[in-house]
Amino acid sequence: MSASPAAAAPPIVRIRDLVKEYRRGAEVLRVLDGLSLDIKQGDFVALMGPSGSGKSTLLNLIGGLDRPTSGSLEVEGLRVDQLTDASLGRWRADHVGFIFQMYNLLPVLTAERNVELPLLLTNLSREQRMKRVAAALSLVGLTQRAKHRPRELSGGQEQRVGIARAIVTDPTLLLCDEPTGDLDRKSGDEVLTLLEALNDEYGKTIIMVTHDPHAAERAHRVIHLDKGTLSEDS
Amino acid sequence: MIGVAKYLPLLAASLRRKRLRTFFTVASILVAFLLFGLSESMRFALKAGVEVAGADRLLTMHKVSFTQLLPASYENRIRAIDGVEAVTPQTWFGGWFQDERNQIPTFPSDPATYLRIYPEIRLPEDQQQAWFADRAGVMVGRGIADLYGWQLGDTVPLKSAIWRREDGSETWDVTVRAIYDLPDGGDTRQIVMHQEYFDEAKLQAKGLIGWYVIKVDSVDRAQKVGRDIDLMFANSPAETKTSSERAMAQSFVNQIGNIGAILSAIVGAVFFTMLLVTANTIAQSVRERTNELGVLKTLGFSNPGVMGLVLAESVLLTTLGGLLGMLCAWWLGVQFEPVLKQYLPGFRVPLDAFLKAVAIMLALGLVAGAVPAWQAMRLRIVEALRRE
Numbered sequence: 001m002s003a004s005p006a007a008a009a010p011p012i013v014r015i016r017d018l019v020k021e022y023r024r025g026a027e028v029l030r031v032l033d034g035l036s037l038d039i040k041q042g043d044f045v046a047l048m049g050p051s052g053s054g055k056s057t058l059l060n061l062i063g064g065l066d067r068p069t070s071g072s073l074e075v076e077g078l079r080v081d082q083l084t085d086a087s088l089g090r091w092r093a094d095h096v097g098f099i100f101q102m103y104n105l106l107p108v109l110t111a112e113r114n115v116e117l118p119l120l121l122t123n124l125s126r127e128q129r130m131k132r133v134a135a136a137l138s139l140v141g142l143t144q145r146a147k148h149r150p151r152e153l154s155g156g157q158e159q160r161v162g163i164a165r166a167i168v169t170d171p172t173l174l175l176c177d178e179p180t181g182d183l184d185r186k187s188g189d190e191v192l193t194l195l196e197a198l199n200d201e202y203g204k205t206i207i208m209v210t211h212d213p214h215a216a217e218r219a220h221r222v223i224h225l226d227k228g229t230l231s232e233d234s
Numbered sequence: 235m236i237g238v239a240k241y242l243p244l245l246a247a248s249l250r251r252k253r254l255r256t257f258f259t260v261a262s263i264l265v266a267f268l269l270f271g272l273s274e275s276m277r278f279a280l281k282a283g284v285e286v287a288g289a290d291r292l293l294t295m296h297k298v299s300f301t302q303l304l305p306a307s308y309e310n311r312i313r314a315i316d317g318v319e320a321v322t323p324q325t326w327f328g329g330w331f332q333d334e335r336n337q338i339p340t341f342p343s344d345p346a347t348y349l350r351i352y353p354e355i356r357l358p359e360d361q362q363q364a365w366f367a368d369r370a371g372v373m374v375g376r377g378i379a380d381l382y383g384w385q386l387g388d389t390v391p392l393k394s395a396i397w398r399r400e401d402g403s404e405t406w407d408v409t410v411r412a413i414y415d416l417p418d419g420g421d422t423r424q425i426v427m428h429q430e431y432f433d434e435a436k437l438q439a440k441g442l443i444g445w446y447v448i449k450v451d452s453v454d455r456a457q458k459v460g461r462d463i464d465l466m467f468a469n470s471p472a473e474t475k476t477s478s479e480r481a482m483a484q485s486f487v488n489q490i491g492n493i494g495a496i497l498s499a500i501v502g503a504v505f506f507t508m509l510l511v512t513a514n515t516i517a518q519s520v521r522e523r524t525n526e527l528g529v530l531k532t533l534g535f536s537n538p539g540v541m542g543l544v545l546a547e548s549v550l551l552t553t554l555g556g557l558l559g560m561l562c563a564w565w566l567g568v569q570f571e572p573v574l575k576q577y578l579p580g581f582r583v584p585l586d587a588f589l590k591a592v593a594i595m596l597a598l599g600l601v602a603g604a605v606p607a608w609q610a611m612r613l614r615i616v617e618a619l620r621r622e
Contacts, residue, residue, distance in 0.1 A: 063532075090534060092534045104532075108247035109244070
């Protein structure tokens, strides 16, 4: 695990007494049980834990994809848990980049059209959008594959397109749900190196859910989640 | 517009996802709008005669049926009625040229009063005089002259399915003396011949004519003049029935107008089927893309935004098929115009049908896409992302 350059930075994510419950018929499942956590600006955090421990649920809550049952959740000083659906959408578009295990690219669009998607929500002109798309694809080393559709790309390349899409709006926070989970070791390493660079060189705060200890080693901080509560590697 | 245009590649890509399904759906919509375009063309052709019929013209015919003839002597008595400006006799000649299928509406009439009653007819003065001077001369419409390549001075052997000449022949040699135009639109495939020549030369029913066309001095008095005419011939061997030319044209159209109603019913049923087909296509497309819609929402697309995308996709589908269908209908109208103009002059897709079609395309797209769009809007992100 690398040393954290974000040790002295203010928290970008501030979670207090977070509870998330799901109802399954009459049964209530408590997935997160009064969880509190601070993540500092510029940190690279690995979130580990067994299946069903609530890692993805926590990531979804931080990203505003779901709402907590109780507790508070602040990102950059904003109470994300109190935003309306419409405000949450706008906030996600401006501040959060998502990277998925299965890449979640739109198969009918080329790489550059996939990367352009979040920019459609901005007031940028087509020329400005394509400039940004080109920059993002260049950063992930896929300039030559801009016109290719996802099925014409390898898994590693697809994930790099996913990363380009996540960073094209220049968000402060990157949320990665098992980004190497569907990749071979070599492609996985390339993706992790890319995430490290985004963290080191571009100051992105990264929260990465992973099962893979090898991937977690690249983070500055590893948090374990089990049965809805947290513990941390010292 | 620019704001919407940036989503077009996304919408077009969605339609390309299942090309075969999109093709069949667009083809079905195309056929529906082709039918609509053709039925509107038919309706337009049927209505055209009614539109051009004058409100200040009356038609007086036999009370029993327009196939029964009236005495030619009625003309002077009608002219004497207060409010009548001009009277001209007309008879259905039943003419054809070369082949019985080449029917030409031909009417024996009095040239001078005919032109007075139909001032919308335009022809050069010298041609008018030439026609007046030649008893065997005819005035032909530009449409029919162009169709058969007739020139001024040509002798045309017209045949009649009804009227024989005194020598027993069914051929009437007439000379083209004038070619008329209707600058404001109307049917220019008619022939008008001299009543005098016709009456003298015909074998039977001498002194009888088909009906009278009357021009009244004021539209306001038309109803009263009509009543006076019918009263004058009440209880006579040939009682009359007078109505305005427009009402007559309308009632004639109404007799065959049921074709229009039947076509409308068929087109309505086809549109309803298309509604279900399109709704099914869009619903299937949305079901298959649940995960992708979840991704779009994750990226920041709002619920109404996603709903709008699905609706836009549905409207794009119906508009694409609809425009192609209307284009085909227009093209068919142009291609078959020379063949159809003999039976249905003015058969073409009218402008208001295009506007109506666009409104139907939009409505069809919005209604067909409404339920899938609503489902897409209500989709929860975390659930959508879990689906493959």
